[in-house]
Amino acid sequence: SNVFMYYGLSNFYQNHRRYVKSRDDSQLNGDNSSLLNPSKECEPYRTNEDKPIAPCGAIANSMFNDTLELYRIDNNTKTPITLIKKGIAWWTDKNVKFRNPTGDGNNLTALFQGTTKPVNWPKPVYMLDLEPDNNGFINEDFIVWMRTAALPTFRKLYRLIERKNNLQPTLQAGKYSLDIAYNYPVHSFDGRKRMILSTISWMGGKNPFLGIAYITVGSICFFLGVVLLIIHHKYGNRNTSADIPN
Amino acid sequence: MSLFGLKFGKKKLKEEERQLQANNRDFNLQFEYANNTIKTSKYNFFTFLPLNLFEQFQRIANAYFLFLLILQLIPQISSLAWFTTVVPLVLVLAVSGVKDAIDDFNRHKSDKHVNNRPVQVLINGMLKDEKWMNVQVGDIIKLENNNFVTADLLLLSSSEPHSLTYIETAELDGETNLKVKQALTVTSELGEDLQKLTEFNGEVKCEAPNNKLDKFTGTLTLQGEKYALDNEKMLLRGCTIRNTEWCFGLVIYAGPDTKLMQNSGKTTFKRTSIDRLMNVLVLVIFAFLALMCLILAIGNGIWEYDKGYYFQVYLPWAEGVNSASYSGFLMFWSYVIILNTVVPISLYVSVEIIRLGNSFYIDWDRKMYYPLNDTPAQARTTTLNEELGQIKYIFSDKTGTLTQNIMCFNKCSINGKSYGDVYDMSGQRVEINENTEKVDFSYNQLADPKFAFYDHSLVEAVKLSDVPTHRFFRLLSLCHTVMPEEKKEGNLVYQAQSPDEGALVTAARNFGFVFRARTPETITIVEMGETKIYKLLAILDFNNVRKRMSVIVRSPEGDLTLYCKGADTILYELLNSSCESLKEETTEHLNEFAGEGLRTLVVAYKNLDEDYFQDWIGRHHEASTALEGREDKLSELYEEIEKDLMLLGATAIEDKLQDGVPQTIETLAKANIKIWVLTGDKQETAMNIGYSCNLLNDDMEDVFVIEGSTSDDVLNELRNARKKMKPDSFLDSDEINIQFEKSSKPPKILPDEQANGVYGLVITGHSLAYALEGNLELELVRTACMCKVVICCRVTPLQKAQVVELVKKYKKAVTLAIGDGANDVSMIKTAHIGVGISGQEGMQAVLSSDFSFAQFRYLQRLLLVHGRWSYIRMCKFLKYFFYKNFAFTLVHFWYGFFSGFSAQTVYDEWFITLYNLVYTSLPVLGMSLFDQDVDDRWSMLFPQLYVPGQQNLYFNKVVFVKCMLQGIYSSLILFFIPYGAMYNTMRSDGKAIADYQSFALMAQTCLLIVVSVQIGLDTSYWTVVNQFFIWGSLSVYFAITFTMYSDGMYLIFTASFPFIGTARNTLSQPNVWLAIFLSITLCVLPVVGFRFLKAQLKPTPSDKVLLKIKEAKKRPPPPSPKRRLRRTSTRRSGYAFSHQHGFGALIMSGRNMRPKSPFATTGTFSPNSDKYKHKGL
DSSP, rough: EEEEEEEHHHHOTTTTTTEEEEEEEEEHHTOOHHHOOOOGTTTTEEEETTTBSSOOOOHHTTTTOOOOEEEEEEEEEEEEEEBBOSSSOHHHHHIOOOOOOOSSSHHHHHHHHTTTOOOOOSSHHHHHHHHGGGGGGGHHHHHHHHHSSSSSEEEEEEEEOOOOOOOSSSSOOEEEEEEOOOOOOOOGGGGGEEEEEEOOOOTBBBBHHHHHHHHHHHHHHHHHHHHHHHHHHHHTTTTHHHHOOO | OOOHHHHHHHSSSSEEEEEEEEEEEEHHHTTOOSSSOOOOOOOTTTHHHHHHHHHTEEEEEHHHHHHHHHTSSSTTTOOOOHHHHHHHHHHHHHHHHHHHHHHHHHHHHHHHHHTTOOOEEEEEEEEEEGGGGGGOOOOOOEEEETOOOOEHHHHHHSSSSGGGEEEOOOHHHSOOOOOEEOOOOHTTTTTTTTHHHHHHHOHHHEEEEOOOOTOOOOEEEETEEEEOOOOOGOTTOOOOEOOOEEEEEEEEGGGSHHHHHHHOOOOOOOOOOOHHHHHHHHHHHHHEEEHHHHHHHHHHHHHHOOOIIIITTTSOOOOOOHHHHHHHHHHHHHHHHGGGSSSOOOOHHHHHHHHHHHHHHHHHHHOBGGGGGGGEESSOSSSGHHHGGGGGEEEEEOOOOTTTEEEEEOOOOOOEEEEEOOEEEOOOOOOTTTTTTOOOOTTTTTOOOTTOOOOHHHHHHHHTTOOHHHHHHHHHSSOOEEEEEEEEEEEEEEOSSSHHHHHHHHHHTTTTTEEEEOOSEEEEETTTEEEEEEEEEEEOOOEEEEEEEEEEEEEEOOOOOEEEEEOHHHHHHOOOOGHHHHHHHHHHHHHHHHHHEEEEEEEEEEEEHHHHHHHHHHHHHHHHSSHHHHHHHHHHHHHHHSSSEEEEEEEEEEEEEOOHHHHHHHHHHTTTTTEEEESSSSHHHHHHHHHHTTTTTTSSSSSEEEOOSHHHHEEEEEEOOOOOOOOGGGGGTTTHHHHHOOOOOOOSEEEHHHHOEEEEEEEEEHHHHHHHHHHHHHHOOOOOHSSSSSEEEEEEEEHHHHHHHHHHHHBEEEEEEOOSGGGGHHHHHHHSEEEEEEEOOHHHHHHHHHHEOOOHHHIIIIIIIHHHHHHHHHHHHHHHHEEEHHHHHHHHHHHHTTTTTTTOOOOOOHHHHHIIIIITHHHHHHHHHOOOOOOHHHHHGGGGGGGGHHTOOSHHHHHHHHHHHHHHHHHHHHHHHHHHHHTTTTTTTTTSSSSSHHHHHHHHHHHHHHHHHHHHHHSSSSSHHHHHHHHHHHHHHHHHHHHHHHHHHHHHSTOOHHHHHHHHHHTTHHHHHHHHHHHHHHHHHHHHHHHHHHHHHOOHHHHHHHHHHHHHHHOOOOOOOOOOOOOOOOOOOOOOOOSSSOOOOHHTTTTTTOEEEETTTTSSOOOTTHHSSSSOO
16 A cells, blocks of 8 residues: 655644644635735734735744655665655645635736745745645645644654555565755754654554553453442342331 | 611611601601602612622622633733623623513512502591502501501501401411500590591600511600500501401501511522532632643743743744743633633523523422412522422411411310211211212301301201200300401301301301390390390400300390300319219310311300309409409409309311311421421410321420520520430530530531430420520520421511521521411511412512412422422532533643643634533533433322432532542543544544644544533433434534534635534544544443442432332332321310400400491390390399
């Protein structure tokens, strides 16, 4: 089956209230007035040099921008593994929640005119990707980042590695090398970065919690059932014969 | 006193003395006395809004939500949208406000009704129709027969001779016998001469308004002469004029100053004990909330210092926040807002709704509807229902509540033969009911059609001219102090001082010995159609010591006879020795009568020797004019002549109880409710009723009678009683005594003490007055509360309230007062719950009551069924409600530890708004409106099921802590199961699921299903509505969730519904559902296990009853219980005359006789003619 490539961050509080709030959904949905006049929730990443930031807010501003590249080392030659960057976001996010601003033509540069890039970003939002259907607000890396994690340790889907044919495993056994363009600093707040390669079962990614929990709870239930049965047999008929006052 | 004094102290200086002049408004106005307007309403049109809001914000909860609202308006703190608080708050305020407005409107209406009653006022020499409210102090008003007395009046003159005026004081003190008031001679001369009345300018000086009904002192100054005024000349507001065509009175106290109003006590807002407990719990929760917020705030401070400071690369601190501690401070308030749902405002709304619903059940209950006078039960206060399930003390009025105040001549024993029972052909006694054939009295034209008697043999005996029978009825028609009234020929109305006497005379009348008229010297009897005039030579009147009365009459034939009736114990001592065998037979009958709860009297006669009598009457005359020791001399003379009597027989009178009273009392007693009867009646009457309605019985170890007339006597009597009931309670080792010693102050709450048997206590009003004073209070409470039954007699309305207050003060128990008259108003208002008997004449009791119905017997249904249900429902509701909100809210607390203590909510904001309002409100309402553990029949059959309510077992602090712990446990499960299931996990297509929105959706879905399952576990009585509400709420949750998270909603309201797509993307995942199922199992498992264990190992008595019922339910239901009461009481004599002396003296003096009685004199002679007047004297 397909192999999924994730990046993971630790000690990164994407669920902090002020962080979660710090976005403007109307702007991300392509609303033109919000584009030029983002919500106050985005402060202090609302405007820069008197120009509205697009996309505004702390979430967008802190977007993960390391690039990961995977190579297979075969006889000292590095063969790049094809990493698919589309199809990593929810369909609803990609098609409903996130939309580029509308206007004359499809030139994103023109549509985003009057806005400025987020402070931390090296390039503006309309230059995230070369493909038009993965650029601007509907860039899937961006969408994935904007779906904030529930917990301070999280992983996010980065790329897909598609299975070529049914005869070979997606990633064959062998040597691989991972090239990382290090852009994203986490050291200052004691954060950690990870890269995870994973396959998926019908229940999703690997997580032993539910299995262990079910086995434990099942055992407890069984044990309790036996104990209660014994108690019922021993003491149970006491109430039927018990006298009732008055 | 002090209670009411306050009210007037505010307005002006306390009045020391009242001074007024008749017919001089200008003079009286300078003192600014209150006029006759009464005002019981609280608001008017303009003051309503501010006053009502002010009152509402005094409630701790409302003030708290106002405070929250203000917090939410501060942007740095606001963690939830402001509308989450405003909408419910406005709703709550509006609902309570409308309710208050309606209540007050009704009060306005009833005030207006009373204030606008018409009365004739003498103004400028003319009688003018005025409204009650315009009557002023110093006015002279005219009242006519059957009028209510308008204000407290000084009686000036009346239509009756000597300006006597008869009044009925039932509204004031509950006594229905007539009382006589007499005007001063100097004012009675005014008559109805308007000219003279207008010129009347007497000045009255009297005491300031007070609430003492039986006391009045003042002076009237008229043309320089001073006359003393006392209570005998006062007509008090609330009385009714009877048998008096008209009378004139001078207004002394008006409106709020009248003794009636002064006695009516203050209307206080009643709260149930659950209310009070809830207030305490809310405070506890606030403390808990503050603690949680403090922990989280400190956590935030540390986090911001340790991590947040460095994380500023991606998330700078908010504007104005420059230190971690300041951030922590702000976060404290943010968390106050988020966690406020532990005390959701909907709690109060829901509580009100539940109470309202349960009140409707009472209103709609057809088993509490009295068809005879079309009176349904009514819950007038809708906020006290659950308290009905916790009653421990019932304070009941007697007259009109336990009894119908109708006396019936029921049985008699004449010359050793008992009459009154009906037997069928086989000699079996037949129970008398409506179908039993009544005796036909048509042979007697003067018979009272209302009189019913069933034993035909007695009529036969009368018709056969059986000598003893005739003598018996002749005695009954002669020996009494009843006044006849015959406005129309043949239409006789008797005015008896006590209803017993009236019943006896009426019985004689129907059997053919019609008492028709009396003059001071004669009594006219129509004996079997033949008019006979007996000369009345002497009345040996009743008093409390003698317990008997006699008359000496001379028959037309010239025989001198003494007729005597009285208590058996007394009369048996006075009998001639020749009656021994008859005495034995009669005793047997008396026992039989008494066993049926009848009030018995023994009647006897004696033929007098002419010479002896002349000698005696001479001495009697001497004694009655003696200046010193008159009473003693007279009673010696009475005793001398009342001996060697010949026994005639006995009468048995039924003080008709209301239907089902003994059964009700028995049932209530089984429910461990203590019943105190507080009555204005005298001791004997009260005790008699006590026996006949099964309050007192001979199974009791003892019935103590407290009648001491000094403080020390009362103390001794109380102590002796207690010594007998619980000797241990005098030991130093006794718990309460230790308490006494420990603290110098008397303890606030006395624990319940257990007596060594079943005891009763009877206390008279006089002794009660001492017992209610300072140090005796405690003695009284300790002794009285050990007794199963307490009867207080001759108590004033205020004393009634004081007794209730006493128990409220020292016992941690819920009290209920039930009564029907104005004299019960204060007690009804004082008790936790006041019940009025409706459908009678007076409505005051009902108007000030919380619940009203027509029959005493409905009380058991009200308490055992409605009260119990309401209590159980309320408890279940509170348990569940606190649980669900703890489980709901505390998840935020745990999340705080994983979100940098940033006041991030776990759930979607919409879910938070709708959780209490929509998703969980209906199922819990459904449960608290319909739930019942057993149905009404079983509740009545097993009154002991009521006991847990009294002990407050279903909801108290311990139970609350349990709910809290369960809530905390559930919240832990509800947070950590989704946490574990989500941690580093992915959807089955590799995409994100560990995002915040999915986590929120998962947690809230878990929560909602868990609380729905929990309510399923708590519901013991499933109705369609319950099913509908629970399944409906769950479906509504999913429907609303999918709608709110849909594309369309997002595209229209982008900013409001950011959760787009979460439902679709998350709820399609199997691991989400596995996690949900796991959380449900884990949340429910301990509850089920614990309940099972408790039922197995430690079943409570009511669990056992429930189990028994469950088994019994498998069999066909038993027929509704028709228990016959077992009566083994000893014989008691009832001579229930009023405490005061009879009318004897009045009759003999002739003062109350009209010059002529139009129909009394059939035959050729006039009773007043000289020929007969002095003969025999």
